[in-house]
Amino acid sequence: MKVYFDNAATTAIDEEVLAAMMPFLTEHFGNPSTQYSFGRDTRAAVEEARKTIAQLINASAGEIIFTSGATEANNMAIKGSVNYLGVERIITSPIEHHCVEYSVDFCRDNLHVETAIVKIDGNGNVDLEDLQNLLKASDKKTLVTLMHANNEIGTLLDIEKAGALCKQYHALFHSDTVQTFAHFPIDVQKMNVDFMSGAAHKFHGPKGIGFLYMRKQNKVQPFIHGGGQERGFRAGTENVYGIVGMAAAAKKAYANLENDRAYILDLKNYFITKLKENFPDIDFNGNIDKRSLFTVLNVSFPPNDKSALLLFMLDMDGICCSGGSACGSGASAGSHVINALHKDENRVSIRFSFSKHNTREEVDYVIEKLRKIFIG
Ligand SMILES: Cc1ncc(COP(=O)(O)O)c(C=O)c1O
The missing domain is CATH 3.40.640.10 (Type I PLP-dependent aspartate aminotransferase-like (Major domain))
Known part of the structure; x- marks a missing residue:
């Protein structure tokens, strides 16, 4: 997939x-x-x-x-x-x-x-x-x-x-x-x-x-x-x-603004729920309430022995997401935005961003692959 x-x-x-x-x-x-x-x-x-x-x-x-x-x-x-x-x-x-x-x-x-x-x-x-x-x-x-x-x-x-x-x-x-x-x-x-x-x-x-x-x-x-x-x-x-x-x-x-917004927001909230259910140590960078862009979810994972390779491993499973800014897609190090939030430096931040073409099945697939990486 x-x-x-x-x-x-x-x-x-x-x-x-x-x-x-x-x-x-x-x-x-x-x-x-x-x-x-x-x-x-x-x-x-x-x-x-x-x-x-x-x-x-x-x-x-x-x-x-x-x-x-x-x-x-x-x-x-x-x-x-x-x-x-x-x-x-x-x-x-x-x-x-x-x-x-x-x-x-x-x-x-x-x-x-x-x-x-x-x-x-x-x-x-x-x-x-x-x-x-x-x-x-x-x-x-x-x-x-x-x-x-x-x-x-x-x-x-x-x-x-x-x-x-x-x-x-x-x-x-x-x-x-x-x-x-x-x-x-x-x-x-x-x-x-x-x-x-x-x-x-x-x-x-x-x-x-x-x-x-x-x-x-x-x-x-x-x-x-x-x-x-x-x-x-x-x-x-x-x-x-x-x-x-x-x-x-x-x-x-x-x-199509309202329809697309409702659809994508539902998907993002579904992803948040699934992440919280599966990973007790999960955190988020930025607002996740209504003062947030419905297309973007920046997830902060606790460090583990594979976290440095997280983007690479997701890519191997066919999952495209970003570790830093949009234009530095693929780079996991040194985001000036994450640095400015003064969060725990050892955690790994991944940005998932959605469109009207994404589905709940895709969210389930990503959760399954994240479980494989973090839980085994
Ligand atoms: C907030 C923001 N500003 C500016 C840009 C630059 O846009 P472009 O690469 O189309 O010039 C981007 C692209 O990622 C962006 O996300």
Whole structure:
């Protein structure tokens, strides 16, 4: 049996999404920047997709920039807000994805930006009182960058509260929403975000395409220079089939949001119950209640003589899951997220992450294999 429990790393593309993309890989190949019919067709498809993404987050189409993925979108927002919007100080958390963490480090080391790290608790919840104190402490123009859901442990930020605090103290607010866009309702007005990012491959769309939402009052200059694509904000011929696929995947995800959420949450809760029944020493990293992403479960196993080889042994049994961050899939050592929670270093953490394609039978199979490893 093959079990894919690494859906926070990437998801399988939906057949319907692929079908929507195919004409743009075949007959509709025109460059959207051209004026004749071939180009007009692809231009119309790109603009339709932009409208779709904008409507889903209560933004306007002019505020959506298509990018190569979330890494580029997050880099553009953070470095751009320093380079073009006068940001002199960045507040962030110790558990951001590396593309955010290293962008902030870059601004600190090369662009003379002051940085502050907000406190988190042992489950990765941001201390909003500390955020308020940090916001109060300086008059410098500040960007707050906090992810909506952590990709390794699933802990959710109270994004509306964080956004309200940023508004109160006139700070710009960027949120890495890669794990929540197309999984949760997102409203950029209610959440008061100035920048947010998404990547299609996290919601059954294609890889290599994402977007940045930029509030119209706070637009940064291009990160990639060249032609005038994306209304001058991002040069390079558009990834038309990717853009069409991302919009199709997002539309489908939002149309089925409640059903998919209920199904996946039930699966996750079933897994939690089975783990507790079978392994008395089991623990979890991050929240496992409603302040948690329903797709992610980070399990902490007690050390035993085989625990160092756990991922490898699961892989031998056809089970795909992750030991560290999504993008370091397969690496069990040194997660900066798990380290920041200050848990027992000897325990082994494995992230299982689910999609609508997973089943209870797969959970039973994983439990059986874990029993074999831990109990014999
Ligand atoms: C929270 C988060 N942010 C950003 C990224 C980067 O996304 P991409 O690799 O599509 O650029 C990931 C990917 O794992 C992620 O989980």
